[in-house]
Amino acid sequence: MASIEDLKKKSSLTILLPGGELPLAILHKVNELCARYRFGIYLSTVQNLRLYGVDEKDLGPIKSELAAVGAEFKGPGKFPLPKICIGSRSCNLGIIDTMDLSRKILDRFKGRENVKPKFKIAISGCPAVCSDAMLTDIGLVATRVGFDIYAGGKGGPTPKIGRRIVRGVDEEKALMIIEELVDFHDRKTEKKQRMAKLLDDPEFPYPDAV
Template sequence: MNGNKVKKELKKSITILVPAGLVLADIFDKVNELAKKYELAVYLSTAQNIRILNVQDENEEAIKAELQKVGAELKGPGKFPLPRVCVGESYCKLGLVDTMALSDRILAKYKSREPVKPKFKIAIAGCPASCSNVLTTDIGIKATKSGYEVYVGGKGGASPKVGLRIAKGVDEERVFEIIDQLIDFHAGKPGTKMRMAKLLSDPDFPFAEV
């Protein structure tokens, strides 16, 4: 490791957003075709997106245009965060809810709020096993046998934190009311970025631990 602070030159990549982790066949085919044509590498990101690596400057715009032609949405500033989801009840014996449907419903409701401030993430788990890491996410929604639990302010990174449980035993409608309030609160705070964890100590934070 070199202790000197030299600005690192990063290689170029393009990220395709993948709602609920489901890749449509046309996008899959196009990624495969482009990977062969331009000698790209395909990386499945920890945020459940597809990141295309090894993009050369001269090919970047052509690759983006080809992807957008088949309906791919590319990552960019101000986009509402795609919930990270586990597979849920349709594919897991322990699953209690349809996590993908809930993710779709969240996106249908909140995508129109773009642009949103960066630095907040959402995760949904279909049971208490929490495979999608709901406890270490800004807003974590976990299904249990007695209803949903909602966590806020969790984070990973260099100083990981478990989120505060602010609701338990609630139905889906109440989950949406809570998300409404959290998003409004987050958006109403000054600054261009803000992790939810920082807002937990705000005197006006609208929820207490349950």
């Protein structure tokens, strides 16, 4: 593998993996391309697949071969993929199918453009909150009586637990609240801004923790 200094001069490419699922066609293609172009592969902290150490001249061909097997790439303005835990598909504590809900969220919102950077969503399949939903701009936590929703959480050097804004809502209501929060964030944000900074805005629709 190249030195860190050499790697810094090279490019990278991030393949979006909704729900952290890695389709076999993409897996095979990445394997084949890696053998040919010799780049590194990293599973990112938000469940995407980053190809790093790529020569600039190889980016175009690599991208088009991956696109041909259905890969989509990270890019500015795209609606964020929810970060999810595995949920009921493979966890005994899972109350909901987190991948299914992630798909529903993306189906509803992925057509949006110019989504501000740094905006994140997370879903946890039970109150153990393995996907850090309380530390995310919008976090959904499944409980036995519906979804609790948190707003304004963040990680990083000054982490904050989000404000629990509703408790025990059903899925359709949860989707409506996500839409309300996304619209609010969009309206109040010029470039990039974590939801945490908007919690005390006089127009924030959920002023009180519940």
